[in-house]
Amino acid sequence: MLRRTQLLLALVLLTVSQVSAQKMIGTETDAQKEKRMEWWKDDRFGMFIHWGMYSGAARHEWVKHNEKIDNAGYQKYFDQFNPDLFDPQKWAREAKAAGMKYAVLTTKHHEGFCLFDSKYTDYKATNTHAKRDLVKEYVEAFRAQGLKVGFYYSLLDWHHPDYYPIGRYGRAAGRTGGGDFARYLVFMNAQLTELLTHYGQIGGIWFDGMWDKPDADWHLDETYALIHRLQPGALVGSNHHATPYPGEDFQIFEKDLPGKNTAGFNQSGISALPLETCDTLNDSWGFNARDNKFKDPKDIIRTLVRTSGQDANLLLNIGPTAMGEVPAEAATRLRTVGAWLSKHGEAIYGTRGGPISPRSWGVTTQKDGRIYVHVLEWSDSAIVLPDVPTVTAAIDFETGRPLALKRLGGNMVVQLPTGREDEADRIVVLRR
Ligand code: FHN
Numbered sequence: 001m002l003r004r005t006q007l008l009l010a011l012v013l014l015t016v017s018q019v020s021a022q023k024m025i026g027t028e029t030d031a032q033k034e035k036r037m038e039w040w041k042d043d044r045f046g047m048f049i050h051w052g053m054y055s056g057a058a059r060h061e062w063v064k065h066n067e068k069i070d071n072a073g074y075q076k077y078f079d080q081f082n083p084d085l086f087d088p089q090k091w092a093r094e095a096k097a098a099g100m101k102y103a104v105l106t107t108k109h110h111e112g113f114c115l116f117d118s119k120y121t122d123y124k125a126t127n128t129h130a131k132r133d134l135v136k137e138y139v140e141a142f143r144a145q146g147l148k149v150g151f152y153y154s155l156l157d158w159h160h161p162d163y164y165p166i167g168r169y170g171r172a173a174g175r176t177g178g179g180d181f182a183r184y185l186v187f188m189n190a191q192l193t194e195l196l197t198h199y200g201q202i203g204g205i206w207f208d209g210m211w212d213k214p215d216a217d218w219h220l221d222e223t224y225a226l227i228h229r230l231q232p233g234a235l236v237g238s239n240h241h242a243t244p245y246p247g248e249d250f251q252i253f254e255k256d257l258p259g260k261n262t263a264g265f266n267q268s269g270i271s272a273l274p275l276e277t278c279d280t281l282n283d284s285w286g287f288n289a290r291d292n293k294f295k296d297p298k299d300i301i302r303t304l305v306r307t308s309g310q311d312a313n314l315l316l317n318i319g320p321t322a323m324g325e326v327p328a329e330a331a332t333r334l335r336t337v338g339a340w341l342s343k344h345g346e347a348i349y350g351t352r353g354g355p356i357s358p359r360s361w362g363v364t365t366q367k368d369g370r371i372y373v374h375v376l377e378w379s380d381s382a383i384v385l386p387d388v389p390t391v392t393a394a395i396d397f398e399t400g401r402p403l404a405l406k407r408l409g410g411n412m413v414v415q416l417p418t419g420r421e422d423e424a425d426r427i428v429v430l431r432r
Pocket of ligand 1: 061208239254278285
């Protein structure tokens with residue numbers, strides 16, 4: 001009864017506030033929007049964290065769907081959830097050491113379990129052995145390391161009875177045969193209000209799961225307006241795999257570089273919005289004890305370089321164990337990337353995509369009148385680049401030594417440092 005009254009009250013408050021919020025979004029100029037997003041574009045690299053009850057199953061975050069587990073069968077992961085070793089400061093230190101500048105944590109994934117103390121559900125960490133608001137601890141720890149915090153929120157919900165009609169996935173996840181989707185949206189907006197009012201300044205909300213019911217009326221304009229009203233600075237992105245909707249601030253590509261679709265998720269081309277690629281260190285997002293397909297650190301660095309060259313961010317995932325530990329395979333990879341960034345970060349942070357469009361051999365980034373040519377796959381001793389007439393000199397990033405630069409029929413032929421062909425990235429700085 002109390003929960004119903006709370007939801008009704010939330011509905012009234014939301015409706016009133018959405019009207020003024022919608023007006024506000026409409027008045028933001030392009031320049032204001034660019035300013036709002038500047039920190040995020042400058043940061044370039046963030047940590048994605050998939051953590052929930054599924055981490056206890058240790059068989060992929062989709063275990064409830066994959067193994068057709070109903071609510072009763074899934075209850076044991078709730079009962080067992082006891083992250084004794086959860087030390088968000090450790091996570092934050094790992095993120096910082098990796099050179100990441102912001103983070104996005106799954107506050108609620110498709111299973112419906114909330115890591116935060118929401119008054120609109122009992123299905124939350126505070127009711128488990130954890131007995132703590134884990135989102136609060138994450139926020140405090142990451143902020144203390146100077147990292148911006150963001151929240152992932154799954155629109156799709158395999159647990160909530162009002163997520164009805166059920167969508168494409170989790171059909172055997174034990175939901176009832178009825179429910180009120182309008183009430184679900186009120187619940188969702190009420191939870192988002194909690195997330196945006198209880199934890200201080202939030203970098204952004206990262207939605208997922210709309211692809212489960214792409215044709216449902218999600219009233220996105222209302223939800224987005226709500227977010228922008230509660231936190232005008234927060235960014236909104238949704239991983240719906242389609243062309244972005246009004247009110248979204250950036251476009252997300254999953255497990256692929258912007259515009260590519262090798263993994264089968266991305267159904268749309270590149271829009272005019274700022275871009276982000278999200279990717280995994282192995283094949284899974286949530287902790288999966290059977291998934292040992294961890295990527296070569298060099299390839300991870302190259303993905304970061306290629307996203308920067310496309311003027312995009314990289315949100316790189318860790319899937320901590322149910323106890324709260326970052327798997328060692330993930331931690332070592334993060335440290336390798338961090339060590340590389342500590343030397344080469346100048347050519348990544350604060351840059352924008354370079355004047356030469358991405359090529360099979362690599363990409364360019366640019367900042368402060370310098371062009372960084374990132375040579376990723378090329379073994380010859382010189383490279384041919386389209387001429388950028390303002391360029392006056394080429395320099396080896398690593399040693400600061402000049403490299404030969406010749407102009408030839410509308411191209412620049414640039415000498416490459418030799419003997420370093422195996423490195424993740426050879427950077428040539430072009431000075432103007
Ligand atoms: O189903 C989810 C998946 O578990 C994970 O959260 C990723 C992250 O981009 N998004 C969904 C798949 O598109």
